[in-house]
C-alpha cells in the first residue's frame with residue numbers, strides 16, 4: 049500500500065517543473081526521498097543556492113500536488129540547503145555513489161545512533177533511558193531526536209519549551225541534565241510541518257550542526273525507524289562513532305534489525321551491539337516471568353551476525369507510564385530492575401566508547 053502511494057506521489061511530483069527549467073523536480077534529482085507512513089507523506093527536497101521566495105513557491109506546489117494524490121492525508125516538504133553531494137541522478141538513492149562527507153561537531157567526542165529496522169520497538173524510550181544512565185556515570189550527554197516525521201523527545205522528557213537562538217546557533221534545551229534537541233521544539237507537532245523560528249533547512253543536518261552541543265562526551269541520535277534513503281542519508285551526514293540497534297524478540301522485528309545492521313555496515317559505521325527490548329514480562333500480580341514476544345531472538349541474531357548482544361530490557365508497565373509522563377524510568381526509579389538493565393547496557397556503551405567521567 050505504502051509503495052503504491054509512494055509511486056503515485058512520485059508520479060504527481062513528476063508533473064512539477066523546476067522553476068525556469070524543462071525538467072520536473074523528480075527528473076532534476078531534487079527530491080532525495082519520499083517517506084510514506086500511513087497517509088502521511090514526507091518529501092525531502094534538496095535545493096542549493098535557490099532564492100528563498102522561489103524555494104517557498106516550489107515547496108507549496110509540491111505539497112499541494114502530493115496532497116491531491118488519493119490516499120494522502122498530509123504532505124510535508126523538508127527543504128535541505130547545504131547539499132554536499134551532487135544531485136542524485138533519477139532513480140539513484142541518496143545514499144548511492146556520492147555520499148555526503150560528515151563533518152565533526154565541535155566539542156562532541158562521540159555520536160552514537162540508536163536505530164531500529166522497524167517502528168514501535170522502543171527505540172526512543174531506549175535512547176532516552178540510555179542517555180540518563182550515561183549521565184549518571186558522570187558523562188556529559190546530549191540527545192538528538194532525528195525522527196523529523198514523528199518527534200517524540202518533547203513528550204518523553206515532558207518539555208515543550210522553545211529553544212533560544214543566539215547568533216544563528218540554536219541553544220539546546222536542558223532537561224534531566226541532558227542537552228536535547230528535537231524538531232518538535234521548533235514546530236508545533238500537532239500542525240502540519242511549517243518551518244518556523246530559525247530557517248530550518250536541511251532539518252537533521254541543522255539539528256546536528258547548528259546546535260550548540262559541545263562540550264559533550266556522548267551525543268545519542270534517536271534515528272527515525274526504518275532503513276530507507278532518509279535513514280541512510282542521515283547515517284552518512286553524521287560523523288557516527290557507532291550504532292546501537294534496538295529490536296523486539298519477534299522474528300519479524302529481527303529481520304528488520306538485520307536490515308538496520310546491514311545499512312550501517314554498508315557505510316562502515318561500527319555496530320556497537322543489539323538491545324532486545326520488551327524481552328521478558330514480569331506479571332505485576334504474581335511475579336511470574338513470561339516471554340510474550342519470544343525471548344533471546346536478538347542474542348541469537350547478534351551471534352549470527354557477529355556483533356555483540358548488549359542486553360535485554362523487560363516489558364514493564366512502568367517504562368511506558370514514566371515515558372508518557374515525561375520522566376524516564378532510569379531517572380524516576382533509579383534502582384528498579386528495569387533501570388538496572390538500562391544501566392548495564394549503558395556501562396557497555398561507555399566502555400566501548402572508552403569514555404569515563
Ligand SMILES: Nc1ncnc2c1ncn2[C@@H]1O[C@H](COP(=O)(O)OP(=O)(O)OP(=O)(O)O)[C@@H](O)[C@H]1O
Pocket residue numbers: 164166167168169170171172173174195198200272273325326361362363364365366367368369371372
Ligand atoms: N520496555 C518497555 N516496556 C513497556 N513499554 C515500553 C517499553 N519500551 C517501549 N515501550 C512503550 O512502547 C511504545 C513505543 O516505544 P517508542 O516510542 O520508544 O518506540 P519507537 O521505536 O521509538 O517508535 P517510533 O517508531 O514511533 O519512533 C511507547 O508507548 C513506549 O512507552
